Amino acid sequence: MKYVKNIMNNLRSALTTNPAMIIYSVLIAIIAWFIISITVYPTTPKTLSNIPVEVDITGTSAEENGLSVISYETKKVTVTIQGNRSSIGSLSADDLVASAVVENVTSAGEKYLKINVISKKSDVKFDVTSVSPSTMAVMFDKIDTREFELSVEAPNIKAVEGLYMDNGDFKCTPNVIEVSGPSTQLDKIDKAAVIVNNEQELDTAYTFHSSEVVLYDKNESKIDTKNITFNTNDFTIDIPVYMQKKLDLSYDLRYAPANFDADSLSLEMNVNTINVASPNTELEKINTWNIGSIPLYDIDWDFNKSFE
Template identity: 25%
Template sequence: MIKNWQTILLAVGMAVFTWFLVTGREVVETWVDMPVVMTNPPEGLIIEEGLVDKIQVRLRGPKGLVGNLSSQQLTYSLDVSKLKIGQQVVDIDADLLPLSSTYEIIEVKPNRLKLMVDRRISKTIALEPVWSGELNADYKLLDVVAAPDVVEIKGPETKLRKINKARVVMSEDFPEEVPKSWAENVGLELAEEVESSPGQVRVEAFFGPKTREIWVKMPLTVTPPDGFRASVSQDYVRLLIEGPIALFRNNEYRKDMVVNLVFGDAPRPGTFELAYEAVLPEGCRMVQKKPETIKTRLRKK
């Protein structure tokens, strides 16, 4: 009985050994992904296009070893020390793959890279501040300024060569109440490969009411100095004023207007051409008046 058990155990051991031996010798094919690691980059140069994150390697090898490849951290080192500015082709060298001679390399995808290489430079450019948004129809944009008004940008030389200014757009709506000014920190509109310093600038927009000019006929207020009587050549004047269009939609603005004849500090009897002053509604200014002076006769009481 003991001898029979020994024979059985020996047979089982031989079977297992034979299975491992046969399995280890079995050859299989598979694809392996390898991340690409760039080494020795030339100072000041950047790869604009064509660099891949990984390559795929099709290989053949013993089944037992191939099965363990997925647990190994295999990377392909791409030496870019000899790159020059412009487009160039770099071959993927199968001899540099981190694999032993146990494996047969069948195919590499891609087997070459078309790289676009550029120089990294910096330059100073002006900013073009812009406001974009909905605005009350009675108002208008007066000005937009940025602080600072110039920035330094860095990036590929071929792209920076075409950039002389950059837009900074502030988007804000004022459909009803409109402030005199509004400020925000705004980022620059630049290509993804281009960096700016600073990355944001302060943009301020200034608004004001839309205006128009109108002629207004106003009565002349005459208040003679103490001890005098005054007679004037006309008791009204015409004024050309500029003001907000919203103000002139009705005649209520006239309630805030007064025209006074100016006699001066040392009145005396006689006939004079006297000036007059007009008090205007807020936001209005005098453009022209007719007549410029009023013929006035002063007499003592």
């Protein structure tokens, strides 16, 4: 018994006084753990996060049916794999590829697709035990292009007092736009307009430039232009400003003798004045507007004539 105690004391003394012995002991323990891990537990699980998801329809039923990927919200997934400890130990998220499985997609709409994960390294083998999320919603549709005439909206452009503007006379160049996007979105478009956001009072004709296009449905509600593209975003808008004046209406008598008293006919007009607008300031010099002429020989007791 005394002999055993001496051996234990000597071993304890060696471990506490010999640094080399301590280092060797730690190394031996690590090597022993590694050997046991490889031999007893050759496979191990590993979880990797933030793996980008791809949606490729090349050669799939979606492509054969003329469909395109419009949108999807799942951009990254987390995957748990299991494989040989020495093979997958150094794998990172950059070594894996996650992709949607595009199968039997033959019509437009939102489809829920499985997500597949593989390794970029062909010599690394593993089993996928879980993918989170395991499926993703992908919107498919056919891409189409259609033409729409453009109107102009300039809600903050006014004419100065005494002058006049007519929204129907606003001119946009180009006046037609090509709109490309998913067919289901294009089906909702009722009209397209170019917006002038300037705030200004005009006393003469003016030209504006704009790049903003708004699409409306039949209920006058704005349509979301996400996933929609236009063939141009450079527009010139010409806004004319008119002088406005009230003019007396007049007419001429043809084939009347000299010094004939026209008032003796007692002809009456149902409209005596007209409002006229013109971009030309020559309107200032005009006080009457002649509606045409009446041959004297046409006038009888029940004479009546309409003028444009």
